[in-house]
Amino acid sequence: MASLNPAVLASLTAVLETLIAISLLLGLARRPMYLVGFVYSLGIWATAERFGRSSTGGATDRGTAISYAVVFALFFLIDDLAGRSPLALDSLIEQRVPAWGRVARPPREPA
Numbered sequence: 001m002a003s004l005n006p007a008v009l010a011s012l013t014a015v016l017e018t019l020i021a022i023s024l025l026l027g028l029a030r031r032p033m034y035l036v037g038f039v040y041s042l043g044i045w046a047t048a049e050r051f052g053r054s055s056t057g058g059a060t061d062r063g064t065a066i067s068y069a070v071v072f073a074l075f076f077l078i079d080d081l082a083g084r085s086p087l088a089l090d091s092l093i094e095q096r097v098p099a100w101g102r103v104a105r106p107p108r109e110p111a
Contacts, residue, residue, distance in 0.1 A: 016040060027088025029103055034076035041069035079105065 020040070023033035042065070045051065049063035084091050090104035 027085055027090050028093075030088065030090060031076060031079055031105055032103065034072050034079070038069050038072035038076065041065045041072060045069060 016036070017040075020033055020037050023029055024037075045063055045065035049065050084105075090100065093100045094104060
């Protein structure tokens, strides 16, 4: 895709990174964006960073994208432990539209 039309790839990348940033900064649809960020970071690590391989022998740099993937995975896993944030847009939207809770956080298992 990059060789066919690099401008489209660059534009899609910019839009996706902007959506992830807005979601993280404003607390909007956080859990789905944690998954998107995880998959996107793994994609960058697998393609652009070549799974952390370096062209010079003896290099030990694994790349930054794998670190971002781990952080997104941890955000996804600890989101329930942190509880609801009153400053996140998800909480405000859920007060007016209760169905938004299915997007913002996973369903709770009955205890």
